[in-house]
Amino acid sequence: MTEIMQELEEIVGDRASASPGERCCYTGDASQIVGMPDFVVRPQSTSQVSRILRLCSKKLISVTARGAGTGLAGGCSPVKGGLVLDMSGMNRILEIDIENQQVIVEPGVVAEKLNSALKPYGFFFPPDPGSLAMCTIGGMISYNSSGMRCVKYGTVRNYVLNLEVVLADGRVIHTGKKVLKSSAGYDLTRLFVGSEGTLGIITQAGLKIAPLPNTRKLILACFDEAEIAGQAVIEIFSNGITPSACEILDRTTLQVLKLCDPLLAIPEEGDIILFEVDGTESSTSEAAGQISEICQITAKSVRIASGREMDSIWVARRLVGAAISRLDPTKTRIYMGEDVGVPIKEIPALIKKVQQITTKLDIPAMKYGHIGDGNLHVALFIDVMIEEQWQKLRLAADRIHRAAMELGGTVSSEHGIGLVRAQYLPEQVGTETFSVMQSIKNALDPHGILNPGKMGL
Ligand SMILES: Cc1cc2nc3c(=O)[nH]c(=O)nc-3n(C[C@H](O)[C@H](O)[C@H](O)COP(=O)(O)OP(=O)(O)OC[C@H]3O[C@@H](n4cnc5c(N)ncnc54)[C@H](O)[C@@H]3O)c2cc1C
Secondary structure, eight states, rough: OOOHHHHHHHHHHHEEEEHHHHHHHTOOOSSOOOOOOOOEEEOOOOHHHHHHHHHHHHHTTOOEEEESSSSSSSSSOOOOOOOEGGGGGGGEEEETTTTTEEEOOOOOOOOHHHHHHHHHEEEEEOOOTTTTTTTBBHHHHHTTTTTTTTHHHGGGGGGEEEEEEEEETOEEEOOOOOOSSSOSSSSSOOOOHHTTTTOOEEEEEEOOEEEEOSSEEEEEEEEESHHHHHHHHHHHHHHHHSEEEEEEEEHHHHHHHHHOOOOEEEEEEEEEEEEEESSSSSHHHHHHHHHHHHHHHHHHEEEEHHHHHHHHHHHHHHHHHHHGSSSSOOOOOESSOOOEEOOOGGHHHHHHHHHHHHHHTTOOOEEEEOGTTTEEEEEEEOOTTOOOHHHHHHHHHHHHHHHHHHHHHBSSSSEEEEEEEEGGHHHOOHHHHHHHHHHHHHHHHOOOOOOTTTTOO
């Protein structure tokens, strides 16, 4: 241990630690999965990362990369001990290249900071998770994260042009050039997107950016039942309308929103869909009109918001997942079964299934999410001191995952597999496909030192 610590200090100076206090601060992410690392290292350059990995590969030390630790699947939890590589210190925006519509950033850049830097140029990086103000670009790439506006703009995968990656043995590779498109060889950029730190450490990213829209409008449509709300979403998309956001909030979520901001002018009862449209004044007015017209057929009420009112609704919407315990302070939200996704045609069936599962098990649940992508967040919350409630929770989460797979969907639309959903990956993708994933892992990380155990690899 002492010898390894000395070698780490030679590489990063006092940015390496084996102190119990510091290690305790790196045990996990925002999920319930934890592990104790033996070392915490905060590199500041690609060459430092490369030297650290060469050392770890020689000494067979596990390496778990960490961005901001906001992940919800245990991805950065060091469950096999070893070394946590805290990438948040590599946080420089290296280049803003408006002519080429791209930026080059280090992985520790926080997404909102990137957007603040781009705003004066009239551009933005569209993927926008609820954790935008905290999460890092490296974490987002590693989970292929998304968020509210991905229904129109696409997920992180659509914006990563090229990557600099340090492989398990310390080699540094570049997966592409500074071009908007390329058809030269295997698409290694995409291989690393969503790889959850199991194939290499991202030390630099070239990202595509998009022009900021001039105008946004929000349509609030309130329905008697979540299932009917789901049907309205299908109707909107079938009519060729693409909103820039399409979020479902069930009646429990509305209560939480009100607790976040009592002044919000949202209905107290019913299930809501928030449709946002963006573009020019005239295109947004036209799309908002079309959406209102379609919703009016089945909704209890429909109205259009903009400006400050719209902004405060979005602020509260971003808080809702984390604020659920305000509903009952004795209960805690556990991130299991929370990120399923299905083809949008199957949304009403998924909502119905989830309702049946949670009612039958008598487990409190809040349903919200990026319904325009077919992505439903089911927030299950329990008293963590009662073992029986844990058992119900595990059963409910398992049934929700299986319901999504039966409907041709996925156990995770955006939060990733990590450890929380590792058992489902082979089942979802099939054993042959999973064995190809395992072969890729073995080829790039033959000693299995990178984020061991994650994704079931
Ligand atoms: C309140 C809240 C709201 C959220 N809302 C959303 C949402 O709307 N949409 C969504 O998709 N997610 C959401 N999330 C989940 C989370 O914020 C995202 O998954 C985010 O992208 C994780 O980023 P991070 O920097 O915290 O990564 P971490 O949690 O630190 O790490 C995530 C994964 O990336 C790996 N990793 C990190 N950096 C690197 C690197 N440089 N190289 C290789 N691997 C690396 C880690 O090993 C881990 O496997 C939310 C979380 C919270 C707490």
